[in-house]
Amino acid sequence: MSTQHSHKAAGALPAVSAGKTVKTLLAILWRHDRGYFAVLCLLALTGAGSSLINLLLPKMMLDGIQMGWDAGRFLQAVLLYAAAKFVMVQANAWLTRREKEHYFHMESLFPMLFAEKTMRLPYPTLEDPEILDLKERALFPVTHYGALMQLFSSALDTLKALLTLVGLAALLVTFSWWFVLALLVLCAVAMALSARFMRYMQRVMQEMIPVNRRYGYYTSTATKAEFQKEMRLYGMSELMRRKVNGYTDEITVWLHRMYARRGNNEAMQALITALMRFMAYGYAAVRTLTPTWGPQISLGDFSVVVLATENFFATFMQLVTGLFSAIQTVGYLVPFCQYLALPEAAQPGGAAPEPMRTLAFDNVRFRYPNTDRVILDGLSFEIKAGEKISIVGLNNAGKSTIVKLICRLFEPDEGRILYNGLDIRAYDYAAWQKQLSCVFQDFRLFPFSLRDNIDTQGTGDEQRLRGVLNEIGLTEAVDALPHGLDTRLNKSIWEDATDFSGGQRQKLAIARSLFRPAEMVILDEPTAALDPLAESEVYEHFHQLTRGRTAIFISHRMSSSTFCDRILLLQDGRAAAFDSHHNLMRGHNLYRQLFEAQAQNYRAQRVEEQSV
Amino acid sequence: MSQTTTHRRNLAVDLLDQDRRKQHLHSRPRTLPRTLARMYRPMRKNKRLVVASILYALTAGLLPLLGVGVMHTLVGLLNAPDATPRSMLLAAGMYAGAFFVLSAASALLNHYNYTSFCAQRIRLLNAALDQEMTMDYGLFENPGFKDDVAGWDRALSSNDSGLEGTYHQIFRLGGTLVSALLLGGLLAFTSPWIALIGLAFVAITYAAQAHVTHYKHERREQVSRLSRQLENLSQEAADFRAGKDLRLFDMGGRFQAAFAPLLKANRALYRVFTRREVQLSVPESLALVAIDLVGALVLVHRYLAGGLPLAQLVMLLTALSLFARTMQEMARQLASIKDETRYVDDTMDFIDADLQSRGGEGDVPGEGPVEVTFEDVSFHYPGHDALVLQHLNLHIPAGQTCALVGVNGAGKTTLVKLLCGLYLPTGGRILINGVEAATIPQERLFSLFGVVFQEVEPLAFTIAENVAATDRGIDRARVESCLKTAGLWDKVRSLPKGMDSPMLKVIEEDGVILSGGENQKLMIARALYRQGTRMMVMDEPTAALDALAEQRIYQEFDSLLRGRTALFISHRLASTRFCDRIVLLDGGRVAQQGTHEELIARPGLYRQMFLTQGKYYQEAQA
DSSP states (O other), rough: OOOOOTTTTTTSSSOOOOHHHHHHHHHHHHOHHHHHHHHHHHHHHHHHHHHHHHHHHHHHHHHHHHHHHHHHHHHHHHHHHHHHHHHHHHHHHHHHHHHHHHHHHHHHHHHHHHHHHHHHHOOHHHHHHHHHHHHHHHHHHHHHHHHHHHHHHHHHHHHHHHHHHHHHHHHHHHHHHHHHHHHHHHHHHHHHHHHHHHHHHHHHHHHHHHHHHHHHHHHHTOOOOOGGGHHHHTTHHHHHHHHHHHHHHHHHHHHHHHHHHHHHHHHHHHHHHHHHHHHHHHHHHHHOOOSTTTSOOOOOHHHHHHHHHHHHHHHHHHHHHHHHHHHHHHHHHHHHHHHTOOOOOOOOOOOOOSSEEEEEEEEEEEOTTTTOOEEEEEEEEEEEOOOEEEEEETTTHHHHHHHHHHSSSSOOOOEEEETTTGGGGOOOOHHHHTTTTEEEETOOSSSSBHHEEEEEEEEHHHHHHHHHHHHHHHHHHHHHHHEEEEEEEETTOOOTTTTTHHHHHHHHHHHHHHHSSSSEEEESSSSTTSOOOHHHHHHHHHHHHHHHHHEEESSSGGGGGGGGSSSEEETTTTTEEEEEEHTTTSSOOOOHHHHHHHHHHHHHHHHHHOOO | OOOOTTSSSHHHHHSSSSHHHHHHOOOOOOOOOHHHHHGOOOGTTHHHHHHHHHHHHHHHHHHHHHHHHHHHHHHHHSSSSTHHHHHHHHHHHHHHHHHHHHHHHOOOHHHHHHHHHHHHHHHHHHHHHHHHHHHGGGGGGGGHHHHTTTGGGGGGSSSSHHHHHHHHHHHHHHHHHHHHHHHHHHHHHOOHHHHHHHHHHHHHHHHHHHHHHHHHHHTTTHHHHHHHHHHHHHHHOOOOHHHHHHHTOOOOHHHHHHHHHHHHHHHHHHHHHHHHHHHHHHHHHHHHHHHHHHHHHHHHHHHHOOSOOOHHHHHHHHHHHHHHHHHHHHHHHHHHHHHHHHHHHHHHHHHHSOOOOOOOOOOSSSSSSOOOEEEEEEEEEEOOSSEEEEEEEEETTTTTTTEEETTTSHHHHHHHHHTSSOOOOOEEEEEEEEEEGGGOOOHHHHHTTTESSSSOOOEEEEEHHHHOOOOSSHHHHHHHHHHHHHHHHHHTTTTTTTTGOSSSTTTTTBOOOOOEEEEEEEEHHHHHTTTTTEEEEEESSTSSHHHHHHHHHHHHHHHHHHHHHHHEEEEEEGGGGGGGGEEEEEEEEEEEEEOOHHHHHOOSSSHHHHHHHHHHHHHHHO
16 A cells, blocks of 8 residues: 555644534535525425325224224325325425435536635645645545535435434334333444444545545546547557556455445344344234233234334434435545635735836845745845846746746745835735736636636727737737637637637737736746747837836747846846846856857858858 | 548548437447347356346345235234234244345345446446547547547446446346335235336336436536536636736636626526426326325225235235335336436447547558658648648658748648648648558557657656656666656656656655656657657757757757657757758748758748847847
């Protein structure tokens, strides 16, 4: 067995008890679908009623015989019974369907609630592998076991069983206290057996989590679209099959052991059930025959005692199973509720940012939480309003980290970032982000219309929208779409959507950032997927596109830094230089080295070209 | 079909027509007996299971009859003059003993055989995964096909429904049938009406349920589309990698707005289903009550007429209530079997469908670099008219390194997919060493190319397994040398478990996560590892690298290729200078080709692109 994942060590995760889990789920249900509660309660009532009413028929018939009813009296009684049963059964059928309707609604609602929660988490949480893991553990039981729905249905079963038991107990107690007590003792023994088995099941399930997780990974990977090319070209289906089969064997052996044990358990339960039946039939028959164990009872009561006892025991076992299943399911759902209990992003208020004069990093030190590598180690620099700067450095030098810090997605460990001389944390969080506009290196577009993807604030300024499309060179591609700007992205969600090519998506991301009326534009590798002509267009229009706003440009294509006012050379987490291209090229430094590495290929050409 | 038999078939195109696709996917007529025959075929030889099923039916089926019997005995004793409490208890005890034996036996039979069915489900799940991983890649581009086979997993993902649920249900149905037969027979002996009404109830319930489930099954595409939309939308919204843009551009409200109509549609859809079910539940309830009603009246009538002793009346009343319950159970089981087998059919059809790319007898014997020729090749995606490639001609001699450049959307990636055989051309031919590629079996064709795509992700195997693309007979020395060539060995060596380090955190907590550039190197190593790789194809291999790392790759290009033919796509035109030849794609055709020097010497798109990209470096020089 592989090692259990030990998540206990993580102090960051909120502790959530089983009780809290139930409370959280009930609260969600209460908030989003109160009708569901009503339906569940009524359904428990009619469910209990439809099973109790069955006791009436034999009792009525046998009592009628002893009382010497005539045919008309019988007909009347049977018709009355039939009418009552019809109402009960039909009500139960109607409620069952209504319950299903609510159930499917909740089932589709929960993933959305989960997504909404995710959107409210503070950003650093999303880069925490511990939280990513929690997310997977939270969703797995919901998507793979249908745990939430399992919980509702076992709660319903429990409630129904409880009501039926109360009815039956009330009935049986009228015959004998002692009998009910003896029955309860048997029930207790049966429950102890069940509990033992459930504990065993829980242990097995716990042990199977990592195995199931692997199996889940392999099966879902095998069907993922993005792996299908490689799977075929490299004949990797063999490997996947062997991995899957290895776990299949492991799981089958395990399941077999579990079900064999379950069979043994049920055989033992059968012994107790047989005892109960002996008790029921024996007791009722003796009570009917003689007054030894209490006042003699009618033949109708004989059948009532027998049926009610059988029913009581069976219902009690349903209660136990429902309860244990609910407890087990609550256990599965603890990570889900832990996730929902994660602290949400505080959006601190503060001053509204005035027009920009300067942005400065003052001795900023930063390390990603729970990691050792110091990314920024005393970084200081200052940008003035309207300046265009480029940040240059090797892979993993911390360029993108600077962007995240400016966006206040992370906060510096030490040092400050100053805007017009004031710590950026002093400004209103939402307002601060509103005046920034970024194209992140790993930018994302959203499954909405192109219009909504560009005009994210919904200004509805059609003219400006068209203008931006034009500048970025997307007009033609957009007009070619059947619904133009109203075409949605993401074909996997909307049939009539477009998926756009990598280059077009990048242009769209640039358009989105330019459309936003921001003080500062930050472009992180915005041309990686663009062809040379499109790239050059972005460069050429850079000043126009950023319209005199402050701009930060990050790119591995060194040519991009030539049109920036200054270049921040990032090395060892510090500003190794912050100067113009011209000045940097005169010294010996990493910048020049990087620039030359690319430039020589083009420059050599220049000579050849001139000689032609 | 106009193609000769030596060509491999093109399913993506052949199955474009909806009727043909349905015919190909669902060639078997859908009747319950056929489905059952298909379901039980793999288990026919399992004698143990057959015997267990029969024994279960007998033991479970007899149980209710025991109850009827004991009622008869006890009531008979109650009316007998010599009855004592002792004889009563004795009768009850004997009954309890028999009950224990039968119910314990049926419980053991049920659970000891439970996993046989579970194992069969997993076997079919694996077969379906296999189908998904090996079916003709072109089918993924066939828009109707995806919807047709979507949801094959519905019948395979649970113990209690779909295939496995049906197996269990049928196993238990055996017991129900025996009970129904015995109880019904007993009651029919008194009055055939009771048994007939019981049957009528089952028939009504079954027909009503079958109607509803048929109605639902007909709308399964709507159901699965809605649930897919909801699922994908919530995944997009909950994707951590979208977190930055989502926050900065404040997209939460838009997601909520997108959810609302989907949730509403989902609710409305289920409401329609519910309405039908509720309407049809009325005759069901009536028939159920009618069993009690008719049964009770007939029995009382007989008793009052003097033809029925009291003990028998009590026995028959007990039988009646058990019969009603049994019929209810049977109707439920039959309806669920009918319902679930519809989905089982869909799944079985998917598994059995002939979806592999088959055919072709051609081969490219020998070793060493291959020569590639595109002859008048055209291509459009199935179901779309726009030609991505138009009458394209291209020749890459053996051992040549060729760069493929062009503006965004010129068709570069499509060309690569055609070259390595993932798609077949819709016009013209591709020749490999003079052999038409469409005549070469697909797997053989795949084995010639080492392809490194953009945006690659490793799988959660060890590094060595990722490189070797297998877990058996890994040539560790070769893995090492390929990692060295790809420039990843230093990194791998620094890991505590070296090349045996597990990758990703999904399975092992200490799994390795590589950066984008490192992943690309890993994929290069994988392409190099394979012995048969005779041509390397790389899509933007340096996109994620800084200038120095990029340069290092260029410099090591020759040692990386070792004389293999190579094709690579790049937007960084400087890199093309390391290639023997440059092919410029524009509008789906080869617009220009030649050496860098030739192309730069004459006006054209290449020169324009090169100078455009180079100009920033030139100006900076001055």
